[in-house]
Amino acid sequence: MPAAKSPDPARRSERSRRAILAAARELVSEVGYAKVSIEAIAARAGVGKQTIYRWWPSRGAVIFDSFLALSEGAEGMALPDTGDLAADLKLVMRATAAEFADPAFEAPIRALNAEIINDPELARQYHEKLAAPVDEAKRERLRSAQRAGQLPPDIDLDLFLEFLYGPFYQRWLTRGGPLTPEYADSLVDLTLRAFRA
Amino acid sequence: MPAAKSPDPARRSERSRRAILAAARELVSEVGYAKVSIEAIAARAGVGKQTIYRWWPSRGAVIFDSFLALSEGAEGMALPDTGDLAADLKLVMRATAAEFADPAFEAPIRALNAEIINDPELARQYHEKLAAPVDEAKRERLRSAQRAGQLPPDIDLDLFLEFLYGPFYQRWLTRGGPLTPEYADSLVDLTLRAFRA
Amino acid sequence: MPAAKSPDPARRSERSRRAILAAARELVSEVGYAKVSIEAIAARAGVGKQTIYRWWPSRGAVIFDSFLALSEGAEGMALPDTGDLAADLKLVMRATAAEFADPAFEAPIRALNAEIINDPELARQYHEKLAAPVDEAKRERLRSAQRAGQLPPDIDLDLFLEFLYGPFYQRWLTRGGPLTPEYADSLVDLTLRAFRA
Amino acid sequence: MPAAKSPDPARRSERSRRAILAAARELVSEVGYAKVSIEAIAARAGVGKQTIYRWWPSRGAVIFDSFLALSEGAEGMALPDTGDLAADLKLVMRATAAEFADPAFEAPIRALNAEIINDPELARQYHEKLAAPVDEAKRERLRSAQRAGQLPPDIDLDLFLEFLYGPFYQRWLTRGGPLTPEYADSLVDLTLRAFRA
DNA sequence: ATATAACCGAGACGGTACGTCCAGTCTTTGA
DNA sequence: TCAAAGACTGGACGTACCGTCTCGGTTATAT
Structure with missing residues (x-):
């Protein structure tokens, strides 16, 4: 039917x-x-x-799909897990900051974000196809930290990630300031403090 | 010359x-x-x-200017200051959340943000003309809290605001979830916890 | 083979x-x-x-065929034969003039003619399938007139028909003037005078 | 106004x-x-x-105009006038027949006619801009013949021209037969006979 | 009796052109 | 002497059809 x-x-x-x-x-x-x-x-x-x-x-949809096609197969990604949550997250955030500072990488991502803002369907696809697998990998690292007693077991992991990435995302999108390694570290420290028991 | x-x-x-x-x-x-x-x-x-x-x-510049013209005269704004920082911030965040949920308000703001993302000059003007006065009002409220001993005196107020609004901004822009009053409260509580001594 | x-x-x-x-x-x-x-x-x-x-x-061929299909079975047509050639021809010409003035009839016939002009194969088919039977009926009426001594026996009947219909066709196609009953009569009178002994 | x-x-x-x-x-x-x-x-x-x-x-209008532009300045044309109407007309008709048999000339004229058939406005322009001056030259030759006593003074000159050119036009457009010099002569002879006193 | 070939409806394909909108530049004209 | 009005070249839009090309699913002989 x-x-x-x-x-x-x-x-x-x-x-x-x-x-x-x-x-x-x-x-x-x-x-x-x-x-x-x-x-x-x-x-x-x-x-x-x-x-x-x-x-x-x-x-927008065509170009979005062309982005998607690139990241296909990047399924089984995982974040580093040395046992030290703060260190691991700082590593990831510093890498992300570096990536977002690269002009060749930056331009299309900005454009993609601009498109997503105005198109709910594209936003839906973005979350489903691009963000979901990455977010799941991040949540998995946080769960590992919970099992290790480094994070309380009852916190909202998605909210945790929003705190970690929201300031970063806003600063980058609106060019509110530089994405320095120190800034990356601050985000991790503050987020951990907010969610630590 | x-x-x-x-x-x-x-x-x-x-x-x-x-x-x-x-x-x-x-x-x-x-x-x-x-x-x-x-x-x-x-x-x-x-x-x-x-x-x-x-x-x-x-x-973009014409339309941006037409927005600017609207908000002219909104200079001397101030946030509520009852002495209870958490309550005051929650009030503001809840109001902001409600505002952003109004479709008539939402559409042009989304468009404005999309434009800002891709145009550094527009972003600069945005910060200077639109964001600056509002941010200053927010910082003033935080300074008042510092004087009242509700916030450590040495924290980075801009970073504080990024934590408060970043997650909110990201969730709204990417339609990552609903902007409920409870969510607004969470942002305030967590941000305060991150920055409290 | x-x-x-x-x-x-x-x-x-x-x-x-x-x-x-x-x-x-x-x-x-x-x-x-x-x-x-x-x-x-x-x-x-x-x-x-x-x-x-x-x-x-x-x-063009499909549409031409769809016209053909309409006029199938109109084979055994014959022109009126009261014995008075001029009167009979005037009757026919006036009827034709009236027909060509009907917009519902006019449009497709104009289109058909436009197509025929540029497509030799269609022109061939037009003569063979549509014009031939009608022309034969007209020639038959003229032969009857020859037998009755109203027309010289040695004239070129096709040329006669060209004189009768040519001016009419030209005026209609190029919208050179109105197809009045008087005009129809004139064509008959002048053509007869041209071919009479 | x-x-x-x-x-x-x-x-x-x-x-x-x-x-x-x-x-x-x-x-x-x-x-x-x-x-x-x-x-x-x-x-x-x-x-x-x-x-x-x-x-x-x-x-159609553009291309029609491009034809028009060609024939601009061809205003003061005149037909031959040797005093012998029949001979002069035959000369003209034979020349026209030859012209219409030239493929390079034929194709665009056919196309132009096809367009005129379906477009009243184009037909109007055709008569006004292209046909009128030529027709006037022809009428002038006929008036000269009237003054010379070779044609009755009261005949409808436009109708005369329709008889002369109508059969020709029809035969050419529908490819009803060859435009031979003999055919051209016949048209002149028969038309003259039809209109002669 | 069955294969096997052609026809059939359907519709995707690479293309061409349509007629419209708008960008950004250039020109005329009226106040 | 401006600025309105708007014509200009040029590029892209999204649509309509063109004529060709599979795709399965019937027929309808011709083995």
């Missing part, structure tokens, strides 16, 4: 799908997110525009 | 400036931020397109 | 053929000749596009 | 107008009328598509 409103995915050309996502990825890195047009993607992919419009609802 | 490259502001028509900003504001609320075009603003304001291009560098 | 390049007509689905021609006819009268697309015909007929492309070489 | 709905022609770019008409003419002769697209004209002319849409209502 399928709704069957959208076209039959069985007939979809895998070759075209791949070409489109590859073209989208290339174009984003070549001319920047804002200047990538459906027309350019279609031309680069050797595909009719209709083939894009048939399977994606918007430019 | 000024560089004097940009047009002489003295010659600027105040009537046109006002009409443009008013038109921009109206159009944003009528058709949504993303669909407002320079052309439409010019037509609505009864102004030549050139007059817009002469004074603003981008569509 | 037939060439047998084209598909075997024996396997052709009569049901589809009829549905296509019916759909074409309906669409022409609904949206006008120029706006009828193969895709629309196929959809309306509940038929795959390929089925149309298999049996007809062009859009 | 002008209606002033359409754009002010005073602001029209003469350079663009010329480039568009030239491009249209070139493309018609290069790829044939049917395959000339607005897009191609714009590209060839180095002009935005909007500039074409601003000043012409349809593709």
